[in-house]
Amino acid sequence: MATGLKIKTAAELRTNYLRREMFPTIFCDGCGLGNVLNYTLWAIDEVGLDLDRTVFVSGIGCSSRLPGYINADGLHATHGRALAFASGIRAANPDLTVIVFTGDGDGAGIGGNHLLHTIRRNMDVTVILVNNFTYGMTGGQSAPTTPDGGFSSTTPYGNIEHPLDICELAKALGAPYVARWPVVSPAQPVKSIAEGIRKRGFALIEMLTPCPTAYGRRNGLKEIEQIWRWYREHTVLLDEWEWVEQFGSPEEREALRGKLKIGVFQDTERETFEDRWAALVAREKL
Amino acid sequence: MHTIQIDEGWCKGCALCVIYCPTRALQVAARFSPRGVHPPELVRPERCNGCRLCELLCPDFAITVTEEGRVHA
Amino acid sequence: MSTHRELIRRALGPRVQFVQGDDACAYGAVLAGCTFFAGYPITPATEVAERMAEILPRIGGCYIQMEDEIASMGALVGASWTGAKVMTSTSGPGFSLMQENLGYAIMTETPCVVVNVQRSGPSTGQPTMGAYGDMMQARWGTHGDHEIIMLCPASVQEVLEITIVAFNLAERLRTPVLVFIDGELGHMRERLVIPDDDEFELVERPRATDRASYRPFAPGPDLVPPFAPFGSGFRTFVTGLTHNEEGLPRASSAAVHDQLVRRLAAKITNHLDLITRYEEFYADDCEIAIVAYGITARTCRDVVEEARRRGIKAGLLRLISIWPFPEHIVARWAERVRAMLVPEMNLGQIVHPIREAVAGRCVVKPYARIGGELHTPAELLEALEALQWQPA
Numbered sequence: 078m079a080t081g082l083k084i085k086t087a088a089e090l091r092t093n094y095l096r097r098e099m100f101p102t103i104f105c106d107g108c109g110l111g112n113v114l115n116y117t118l119w120a121i122d123e124v125g126l127d128l129d130r131t132v133f134v135s136g137i138g139c140s141s142r143l144p145g146y147i148n149a150d151g152l153h154a155t156h157g158r159a160l161a162f163a164s165g166i167r168a169a170n171p172d173l174t175v176i177v178f179t180g181d182g183d184g185a186g187i188g189g190n191h192l193l194h195t196i197r198r199n200m201d202v203t204v205i206l207v208n209n210f211t212y213g214m215t216g217g218q219s220a221p222t223t224p225d226g227g228f229s230s231t232t233p234y235g236n237i238e239h240p241l242d243i244c245e246l247a248k249a250l251g252a253p254y255v256a257r258w259p260v261v262s263p264a265q266p267v268k269s270i271a272e273g274i275r276k277r278g279f280a281l282i283e284m285l286t287p288c289p290t291a292y293g294r295r296n297g298l299k300e301i302e303q304i305w306r307w308y309r310e311h312t313v314l315l316d317e318w319e320w321v322e323q324f325g326s327p328e329e330r331e332a333l334r335g336k337l338k339i340g341v342f343q344d345t346e347r348e349t350f351e352d353r354w355a356a357l358v359a360r361e362k363l
Numbered sequence: 364m365h366t367i368q369i370d371e372g373w374c375k376g377c378a379l380c381v382i383y384c385p386t387r388a389l390q391v392a393a394r395f396s397p398r399g400v401h402p403p404e405l406v407r408p409e410r411c412n413g414c415r416l417c418e419l420l421c422p423d424f425a426i427t428v429t430e431e432g433r434v435h436a
Numbered sequence: 437m438s439t440h441r442e443l444i445r446r447a448l449g450p451r452v453q454f455v456q457g458d459d460a461c462a463y464g465a466v467l468a469g470c471t472f473f474a475g476y477p478i479t480p481a482t483e484v485a486e487r488m489a490e491i492l493p494r495i496g497g498c499y500i501q502m503e504d505e506i507a508s509m510g511a512l513v514g515a516s517w518t519g520a521k522v523m524t525s526t527s528g529p530g531f532s533l534m535q536e537n538l539g540y541a542i543m544t545e546t547p548c549v550v551v552n553v554q555r556s557g558p559s560t561g562q563p564t565m566g567a568y569g570d571m572m573q574a575r576w577g578t579h580g581d582h583e584i585i586m587l588c589p590a591s592v593q594e595v596l597e598i599t600i601v602a603f604n605l606a607e608r609l610r611t612p613v614l615v616f617i618d619g620e621l622g623h624m625r626e627r628l629v630i631p632d633d634d635e636f637e638l639v640e641r642p643r644a645t646d647r648a649s650y651r652p653f654a655p656g657p658d659l660v661p662p663f664a665p666f667g668s669g670f671r672t673f674v675t676g677l678t679h680n681e682e683g684l685p686r687a688s689s690a691a692v693h694d695q696l697v698r699r700l701a702a703k704i705t706n707h708l709d710l711i712t713r714y715e716e717f718y719a720d721d722c723e724i725a726i727v728a729y730g731i732t733a734r735t736c737r738d739v740v741e742e743a744r745r746r747g748i749k750a751g752l753l754r755l756i757s758i759w760p761f762p763e764h765i766v767a768r769w770a771e772r773v774r775a776m777l778v779p780e781m782n783l784g785q786i787v788h789p790i791r792e793a794v795a796g797r798c799v800v801k802p803y804a805r806i807g808g809e810l811h812t813p814a815e816l817l818e819a820l821e822a823l824q825w826q827p828a
Contacts, residue, residue, distance in 0.1 A: 086418065110422065115419065115420075115424065134514070145673055145684070153673070153685075154537075155537055155540050161511050164502070165474060165516075170520075170666070305379070361494055
């Protein structure tokens with residue numbers, strides 16, 4: 078495989094990483110959240126993280142249930158506040174690795190301000206933000222990411238609000254690592270999550286994840302195969318996107334409309350809050 | 364030759380493994396699992412090349428590919 | 437190399453100082469072993485954060501200014517789960533924002549200390565004026581059934597001492613503890629004597645020791661579960677959902693919810709002996725009592741003395757712990773006195789549990805004052821005198 082992964086079996090992942098008493102998961106048929114969990118475990122295995130020294134933090138929503146399935150320390154916090162709780166953990170004990178699972182509503186709606194400031198401080202956390210365009214757990218209401226015109230139980234006549242591009246926001250705020258991948262192919266997300274964990278500083282991996290139950294069925298994507306195919310057909314790699322924008326024909330450029338750019342958008346270095354605090358303490362401690 | 368093991372307590376019958384199998388070695392079984400869903404089955408084992416995409420794509424950690432003869436934990 | 441306690445001493449400076457209540461609160465926290473503070477500026481509590489920002493790096497702790505009070509309370513919980521002793525401070529509007537995560541701390545048995553230097557509300561109200569308008573919000577501010585511990589000191593010296601007590605209770609019972617003062621006390625300067633380490637007790641949260649038998653929310657005989665910090669290999673799952681003793685969600689189980697929420701309440705109410713604090717003046721022959729707390733109680737002390745000089749058998753019950761409400765103490769006073777005067781810097785909040793405890797055994801007369809000024813001795817004396825003529 079492209080990532081150079083040593084193939085683990087699902088059975089090995091189950092034995093090494095999962096709280097088996099929590100299975101099967103609460104996720105619906107065709108939901109990609111189980112895949113996000115699967116890819117995260119592959120990435121953790123690749124990085125060789127010590128689960129005794131790793132804390133999984135989340136807010137509220139479908140994606141925020143993920144820490145409960147992992148046999149490690151977990152903090153299933155309040156809605157939107159995962160990054161505040163995670164910041165407390167990292168600030169008080171920078172020796173712990175912190176991985177945050179959040180959703181588009183949790184992380185960028187109610188928790189948008191925490192996202193902004195956690196990136197600004199550059200807390201060394203890896204945020205896996207699962208974007209399914211909707212509030213799935215409450216039955217499919219419009220989210221800050223619901224596409225223009227998208228139908229939901231609270232936009233029954235189509236969404237009139239402009240959707241938020243979470244990766245563009247993170248990039249603008251100077252997050253050292255920003256990537257977006259659809260959940261439909263495993264290799265790139267596994268590689269990106271591993272890179273995010275290794276990155277010293279804030280890493281955001283936005284996972285585009287199908288929600289056939291709450292979003293798909295209102296938007297003509299009810300069948301599992303159909304909605305999964307939609308993600309393949311409506312995502313365009315960054316390089317290709319930029320090529321089309323620069324050199325593409327008007328038809329090719331028009332074809333980008335309604336599609337989502339995927340890839341690694343930012344991969345830089347920036348001093349973290351933790352490093353700067355440690356330096357301050359080294360200077361000022363009596 | 365490969366075989367697959369399905370944890371029928373965890374499989375929700377989403378059939379993503381069947382949909383994405385590059386060699387079309389899997390199919391949805393006609394029978395019901397104890398959970399009341401149709402699990403996948405390896406109907407054309409000669410086609411399975413052990414790529415394990417089904418394992419990687421399974422949202423429920425329910426499918427494991429093994430090489431025949433290898434004892435699997 | 438100096439020890440941590442020596443570092444604390446050096447960071448706090450001279451043993452006798454002339455400081456504000458807010459400063460004393462920060463000093464008490466540091467003496468109690470607090471190494472983490474998350475906060476957001478708000479009048480009249482800002483000085484607590486300022487002192488912590490100065491002191492914590494000097495003793496190797498961590499101060500983080502969060503984007504709002506919601507985040508402060510969240511960071512506090514996260515930090516506490518690493519095993520640190522933690523505190524935040526705020527005032528009314530910020531305390532309102534903290535309510536949801538305060539409930540999370542109660543549900544997840546996370547030790548933490550929350551200071552509210554109260555100001556007048558509702559809303560922005562009078563930011564620089566003292567008040568005690570959040571007494572009931574402290575009790576019922578977060579949603580759902582719960583018990584909360586709240587302490588109300590009355591002097592700068594007592595702010596320091598009570599902050600240490602707050603940490604000890606938070607650790608001992610694994611629960612949030614509220615320290616409530618007001619803008620007057622927070623900004624008032626008084627002589628403060630920083631006590632030596634052998635002059636106060638320090639309590640640490642009960643620790644889990646055996647990984648094999650570890651069940652994160654299985655209580656000990658005192659109803660408090662032993663604690664295993666994140667990173668210690670015990671692999672604890674913490675959730676605000678109704679959870680079983682393993683910590684795993686059981687949100688649809690009436691039995692698990694009933695057992696959990698009743699235990700969380702009983703964990704507090706079974707330890708009234710540890711929590712309840714009050715001061716009595718002329719309890720033995722008192723006929724007309726003042727029941728007061730916080731800075732108001734200081735005026736009352738003088739009023740009682742003056743009333744005695746005028747031949748009124750007055751007395752004072754000064755409540756220091758407000759929640760859980762010391763019902764038995766107030767009830768005992770109600771047996772003996774003819775009337776209780778309850779001056780409060782709000783429109784009447786603690787007068788309600790007082791009436792409940794008194795249960796009609798004596799007259800209970802509220803004396804409300806809002807607007808940011810303290811009750812005057814003269815007006816309280818007049819009110820006491822008027823109560824003399826109440827029929828028994």
